[in-house]
Amino acid sequence: MLLEARNISKTFPGRQRATPVHAVKDVSLHARPGEFVAIVGESGSGKSTVARMLLDLIPVTSGTVELDGIRIASMNRRERWAYRRSVQAVLQDPAGSLNPRKRVQQALGEVIRFHGLASRPSDVRALAVEALHQVGLSPAEPLLDRFPHELSGGQRQRVLIARALVLNPSIIVADEAVSALDASVKAGVLRVMADLKDSLGVGYVFITHDLAIVEKVADRVYVMRAGEVVEEGTTEAVFANPAHEYTRTLLAATPVLPPLK
Ligand SMILES: Nc1ncnc2c1ncn2[C@@H]1O[C@H](COP(=O)(O)OP(=O)(O)OP(=O)(O)O)[C@@H](O)[C@H]1O
Ligand SMILES: [Mg+2]
Numbered sequence: 001m002l003l004e005a006r007n008i009s010k011t012f013p014g015r016q017r018a019t020p021v022h023a024v025k026d027v028s029l030h031a032r033p034g035e036f037v038a039i040v041g042e043s044g045s046g047k048s049t050v051a052r053m054l055l056d057l058i059p060v061t062s063g064t065v066e067l068d069g070i071r072i073a074s075m076n077r078r079e080r081w082a083y084r085r086s087v088q089a090v091l092q093d094p095a096g097s098l099n100p101r102k103r104v105q106q107a108l109g110e111v112i113r114f115h116g117l118a119s120r121p122s123d124v125r126a127l128a129v130e131a132l133h134q135v136g137l138s139p140a141e142p143l144l145d146r147f148p149h150e151l152s153g154g155q156r157q158r159v160l161i162a163r164a165l166v167l168n169p170s171i172i173v174a175d176e177a178v179s180a181l182d183a184s185v186k187a188g189v190l191r192v193m194a195d196l197k198d199s200l201g202v203g204y205v206f207i208t209h210d211l212a213i214v215e216k217v218a219d220r221v222y223v224m225r226a227g228e229v230v231e232e233g234t235t236e237a238v239f240a241n242p243a244h245e246y247t248r249t250l251l252a253a254t255p256v257l258p259p260l261k
Pocket of ligand 2: 038047048049
């Protein structure tokens with residue numbers, strides 16, 4: 001399976017007579033299951049806009065997003081449905097990804113039922129428990145009846161990952177998924193995500209402004225600046241020998257993280 005963005009651009013029309021914003025310009029990237037791909041870049045460089053186009057949340061202005069060579073824009077309803085299942089989002093929790101009025105059981109259960117994975121309450125519950133186990137929330141049962149505000153930040157973020165995982169996605173597009181967490185909690189959630197890559201073969205398009213994270217877990221990295229990809233390559237190559245002045249500046253400004261685990 002291959003998720004591919006080919007020369008995608010996004011222009012937001014300016015309000016009234018303001019000039020349009022060229023948020024993303026001619027970006028090409030690809031990701032596969034079992035691969036951890038990172039997109040880094042300063043604030044406003046277009047990372048989230050790329051994510052939203054990959055997730056089929058906003059249309060591209062030009063270019064194409066393709067899954068195994070089939071363009072999203074040309075997919076029929078069934079294919080699009082399948083696309084939205086295999087490419088899942090994990091966003092930052094403070095962005096309100098979890099409904100404060102819904103218990104964990106309900107947050108996971110509605111996704112499971114919506115996509116027809118199970119309908120009997122006991123089956124729905126079993127799938128929810130399994131997903132919670134996969135993200136390291138054990139024992140899971142006591143968590144099912146909790147509301148988001150009754151969970152820690154790290155637990156909430158794991159629930160969000162579990163909610164994506166119940167659909168058995170091939171690729172998870174994670175936008176600043178650990179950015180709001182404390183360093184030690186961040187490392188734990190990151191470890192869970194990296195482990196899922198190995199155990200389930202999930203692939204990631206992981207968006208962050210934190211290069212220390214990229215160095216720890218990413219296989220490949222794209223560096224964005226002002227809407228464009230200015231550098232790409234294996235993490236090793238980019239970190240060892242950044243080709244672009246901007247990447248060198250980014251790297252020089254990055255604090256070193258203690259090792260994971
Ligand atoms: N809906 C929108 N309408 C108009 N402009 C937008 C819209 N969404 C994003 N932009 C603009 O597009 C540019 C890229 O924004 P984007 O959110 O993709 O950046 P980012 O790299 O994710 O930044 P951050 O690291 O701060 O999250 C910015 O100039 C932003 O103001
Ligand atoms: Mg963003």
